[in-house]
Amino acid sequence: MSAFETAEYRERVQRVNANMEAAGIDTLVVLSQAHMSYLTGYEG
Known part of the structure; x- marks a missing residue:
């Protein structure tokens, strides 16, 4: 589960x-x- 809402990651990428x-x-x-986690929320 991501630490932030999807919208937060979308704003970061934008x-x-x-x-x-x-x-x-x-x-x-x-x-x-x-940095990948910061941008996408992926922690795998």
Whole structure:
């Protein structure tokens, strides 16, 4: 079960996407389990 509502994760990803677009970045590679969990709620 996620620590936050689905909407919270959706907002986090939207903020990341907006920041990437502003910086001209096309691709994000997430290697850290902690960062993946922050963005998606997945803790597997």
